[in-house]
Amino acid sequence: MAMISVEGLSKTYRVANKQPGLVGTLRHALRRQTTDVAAVADVSFRIEPGEMVGFLGGNGAGKTTTLKMLSGLIHPSAGRVEVAGHTPQRRQAPFLRQITLVMGQKQQLLWDLPPRDSLRLNAAVYGIDDREAERRIGELAAMLELGDELNRPVRKLSLGERMKAELLAALLHRPAVLFLDEPTLGLDVNAQARVRQFLAEYNQRFGATVLLTSHYMADITALCPRVLLIHQGRLFYDGSLAALSARLAPCREVRLELTTILPASSLERFGTIEALEGRTVRLLIRRDQLTARVGELLAALPVADLEVRDPPIDELIGTLLQQGVIG
Amino acid sequence: MGRYFRTLRRFWGMALASEVEYRFNLLIELVAVVANLASSLFVLSLFFGDGHRLGGWSWPAALVVLGVHQLLDGLTITLLQPNLTRIVSHVQEGTLDFVLLKPIDSQFWLSCRTISPWGLPPMLAGLAVIGWAAQRAGAPADPTTLVIAGLMLLCSAVILYSLWFLIAASSIWFVKIWNATEVLRTLLTAGRYPISAYPPGLRLLLTVVLPIAFLTSVPAEAILGRATASWLVASGALALMCLLISRWFWRFALRSYTSASS
Missing domain, CATH: 3.30.70 (Alpha-Beta Plaits)
Incomplete structure (x- = not known):
């Protein structure tokens, strides 16, 4: 059975057409004019358990919107989504325990406190007891090469260290499905490689299903045998990276x-x-x-x-x- | 349920840990509490200066109302303000997504995430004023009165929380909502004095439209052992209703958030 199955998924936003300036604002207040913009249009795909799939597309192609629909943060306008046997938009606890969403440009760790505090909080929220939580933190920290950084306030960590700690916080409950939105954004080449290596290792060790978006082609080539290519909300390619590279590489x-x-x-x-x-x-x-x-x-x-x-x-x-x- | 208690312990432990950095705040907060209380006492003493009664309330009885107001103000500083004003930044920065993806009630998370110890001095001051004034007013100190008074205070805290939460939750649509909570706090200052001291029209407004009477005067009556059964029932029903409305409204707001955000 597929871990993620998506059929005819669409998302349409209603956007206000407002002319700039005061006159435009007043006119808009009197008579609202809106247009429907399709962020995602009729996308279908299936992902099997344990697969690592790269999600390619330019800015505004609909990658983040799709990831948010898969994680239940946005309700689809049309179509059917099933992740780990659940309907994401209901956001029921058994579903939420099986997924995680990492967003490269947002952070869940508390700025003023060491990552360890946020990790303990997550352990409490997911009902993981203290001993088991410490064991998992130790295991993941070793894989991520994190040590004393976990005890320093987040604001004193480098971007790379912070991202690794974010990953640790997002994976403490051992999700079966990982949605990663630009997890290497802004990292230097070494830190990018480290994160990539970790994700490959995590996928192997725990058999997790991974859907990853990235601006860096290197992330996709290193991790994802299969890619989905999305452009202007439509799915243009679903297949092996090798076949796509043959077209792109020339x-x-x-x-x-x-x-x-x-x-x-x-x-x-x-x-x-x-x-x-x-x-x-x-x-x-x-x-x-x-x-x-x-x-x-x-x-x-x-x-x-x-x-x-x-x-x-x-x-x-x-x-x-x-x-x-x-x- | 155990998971919620453990989470709450972590929430507050973390909040206190980051507050330890700012010990100087405590001193400033203490000065502010004393000054605030003193000014209220002064205004109240002007009304009672030549043996007048205010809306049928004696001087010590009116002080109980002031004490309840002080207690609620402390609750606002301790819990409501630090938590609920954060919803706005969660929406702006998109970190609300992280809260929504946790397998825990999001209203619980947003309402209890942090705690500020700086509201404790005004709460203690409020309790002290209530205790002293109630004794002077000759209030009965039997267990029944105490239990009923405690329940009424709980009801008023629930009503106040629900009002705050309704305003804070609307930041899903209107991001600049902070001013509205300031208006609420200003309106609540009307609750410093017994409700019957106000002209009939205003009294009706403060009881029916804005439940300010239920926030301070009704619990004060209960503390003084003068509460009637109908007021107690009305207070409990109102608190329950406000809480349910706040939960329904949050679900409604989230539906809008999840269908509109990008």
């Missing part, structure tokens, strides 16, 4: 700083133009043609600086959708 982003401003027409032959702002150009070039094209453009164009990197996920997805490569 492209790399070449960022150029030119000494003079050139028209788009003289740049097009080197690759797809992603952005052209003054003397800064960003081109998408197929990986198999990369060295040849970079050689050509260095010879042909007045280049002051050049950088090659993986394009940001959201732009890549947007471009690919426009080109009809996926979807």
Whole structure:
């Protein structure tokens, strides 16, 4: 039986159309005009117990809204959701004991007190007795390489240490389903790697089901054999990461700083133009043609600086959708 | 139930641990309590200066009302204000999500999360005034009166909590709600003096529309051993009703939050 099953899930928000300024405010107060905006539209998927699935999509694609519907914080406008055999939106205690939600930009630990206090509080809330709680804290702290940090006020911890403590607090009740929304947001490369390694280990040791969103492609490649790709609220891809990479990998982003401003027409032959702002150009070039094209453009164009990197996920997805490569 | 008690112990233990940092506050709070009480006593003594009675209440009997008001003000500082004004920031910062995902009643969490020891001095001062004044007014000190008085005080605390919670819960829609709780606190100062001291129109307003009479005057009557059965029943029924309304309203607010938030 699937751990998470989602069928035809939709969420529509009613948004007020208000013109800026005082006149706009007054007009809005007299006659409200609203539009319905679909944040998530007709999304369906199933996730089996123990799977680690990456949730990809740009800003505002509907990832967080979907995660919140799966954890029961938002009521769906339409469709059916079942997580661990429960309907999330009822938020019944047996369901809440089986899930956890970690949000990279929000924290549940108390700012002025050491994480250990918040952990003990969570133990009391979940009805875990003191000895068992201490045992679990010890086990998870060892996996996260947390030691004395648990006894220092949260405000004195680094961002990486704080995130690790947040994870500990979120996993103390041993949830079977983990919803992780940008768990590595803002962390440095080492801390990101540490968190990734922990999540992989946790998944192996406890067989937990994990649904993870991230802006960092590296998080997804390291952890998730399967990915869901969502764009403008619609599910565009559900399958193996390898297959998606085969479509995404051909492209790399070449960022150029030119000494003079050139028209788009003289740049097009080197690759797809992603952005052209003054003397800064960003081109998408197929990986198999990369060295040849970079050689050509260095010879042909007045280049002051050049950088090659993986394009940001959201732009890549947007471009690919426009080109009809996926979807 | 045991889980709730254990959670409550952790809540308050943590709150007191972070308050220890600010010991100087205690001194300031003590000065404020004494000054506040002294000014109320002064105003009240002006009414009674030449042997007048206020709305049929003698000087010591009116002092009992003042004591009850002081007790409730202490309760506000100890529990209501520190907890309920936080709902706004939970909504603003999105941390309400964490509360809603815990397998524990969210109204319990939001109402009991923290405790401020700085309300204890006004509560003790209130009890002292009540004790002294009740004795001077010749109130009976038999167990029945004490039990009834205790129950009436509990009812008034429940009514006050429910009013506060209703206002604080509406911050789900209107984020700037803090001013409204200040208005409530100001209105409650009307409860410093016996309700029958006010003109009939205002008396009706303070009894029926705003249950301020039930907050101070009715428990004071009970302390003085003059409460009638009908007032006791009315008080208990009102407290229960207010509490149920606050729970219903919170569920209603959450429905709106869960269907609108992003």
